[in-house]
Amino acid sequence: MDRKDFLITVGKGVFLACSGSCLLAACSTGDDGGSNVPDTNGGTGGNPVDVTVNLSDLATVGAQKTQNGVLFIRISEGETSSSFVATESLCPHQGGRLLFQGSANLIECQLHAARFEVDGGIIRGPQNSSGSVRALKIYTTTINGSSITARKA
Ligand code: FES
Incomplete structure (x- = not known):
């Protein structure tokens, strides 16, 4: 060589x-x-994220508050977790804003009018739009003094 x-x-x-x-x-x-881009739940890599609001924002039955992707709703009197629901604030169909309709006791999408029970169950899918929806995620809540925290997991 x-x-x-x-x-x-x-x-x-x-x-x-x-x-x-x-x-x-x-x-x-x-x-x-995996991606470091936050998922639709607001967490990264599936890690749970806590979102907290003041109970004063949910003082009356039917009151609602959206915070960091969570829609908090007061569904009954009292200061226990069962008096509240915490769910997604955006529709799983195409991301329309979800609002609680107290008079009908349901959650409605403002984009294509899908409707959900307060337990997340589907009442009806998108109106005048193709596709379907899944049931809403319901987040576990805890009350700490004058605030309520939802754990997005
Ligand atoms: S985005 Fe909610 S029904 Fe289409």
């Missing part, structure tokens, strides 16, 4: 060793390949 062949052979070996270790390094940073 002359000097030129030796350098070519060594160069190929160095290239392969470097590219292999570089690829391994890129794959060993702890990145699971």
Whole structure:
């Protein structure tokens, strides 16, 4: 083997060793390949997120408050978790705003008028639009003093 062949052979070996270790390094940073973009629940990577509002914003039956993607609704008197519902604030169809309609005791999408029970069940799907909806997520709530917290999971 002359000097030129030796350098070519060594160069190929160095290239392969470097590219292999570089690829391994890129794959060993702890990145699971998932996205860091917040999901529709507002969390990242499926981690639960707590959203809190003051109970004074939900003082009367039928009162509602949207905060960080959560629609809080007071459905009855009292200061226990069962007096409230916390659900998604955006429709799972195409992201229309959801509002509680107290007179009918249901949640309605302001975009295509899908309707949901306060337990998240579907009453009807989108009107004058293709596609369907899934049931709304209902978040667990806890009361702490003068505030209520929903855990988006
Ligand atoms: S976005 Fe709600 S029904 Fe279409």
